Amino acid sequence: MITIKDIKDFNAAQTLDCGQAFRWKELSDGSFKGVAFGKAVTIRIQDTDLIIDGTDENDFQAIWRKYLDLDCDYGAIRKSLEGIHPILREAAAFAPGIRILNQEPWEALCSFIISQNNNIPRIKGIIERLCQSYGEQIDEESFAFPTAARLAALEPDALAPIRAGFRARYIIDGARKVAGGEIDLEAVRKMEINDARRELMKITGVGIKVADCTLLYGLHRLDCFPLDVWMKRAMSVLFPEMTPEDFGEYGGIAQQYIFHYSRMHPELFP
């Protein structure tokens, strides 16, 4: 168990259940259990401390510190975003404990392929079945996210029990292009944004939205501003005079504040 004293700008529910990651489950005591980088942990806030259960100092330094983006000053970023628009200030104040995770690139890519024309509970179910079937087992109930190489060896029809529907062939195409080296996600991380998008969109089933989600959530490109149905509604209703570019170098964080705020206030969108 690891304790990080006096944690700022972090809320487990807001960060782990705001639609950016699909593998965290809230337990009855309000903590969250999940898996990343092949390790299972439970995360909770106790008073002003962040507690990570099921880990040690080694893995905290190697995995969780980066995964939870703990070295980033979200208070300062939020302050800089607040001046952009009063509604953005309100959205950020609504969930100031959101952070953008550093998820595994392939997991983010694959997860957002699955997300298309789908709803969040069902996305979680498909991903869970995918992990149980093809991921490495970690403990009694936890499985790692399957590697691209493992999935690349399958035919789309083999995924039928996963019930991913028409997305099965997209998953396999992505797995093959990543595992085969045709797409190098660590190279994509460093590319100019439009080159990065074009590279990811070589995968059948990856358009601009899935590409932007991969860049933001998997490759930590904080200037990416994915436009899904919720964000398109939010832009037209709440920010009719603004474009994604207007939100600047931390637009991706702004996007997450706005996405979560909009989902929690559906009455704003008749």
Next chain:
DNA sequence: ACCCAGGAAATTC
């Protein structure tokens, strides 16, 4: 029976 869901490909105009 219908509609929608963190879209994108396939088809049609």
Next chain:
DNA sequence: GAATTTCATGGG
């Protein structure tokens, strides 16, 4: 080329 339809599945 831009607009529309289809894609697989499950819940409301």
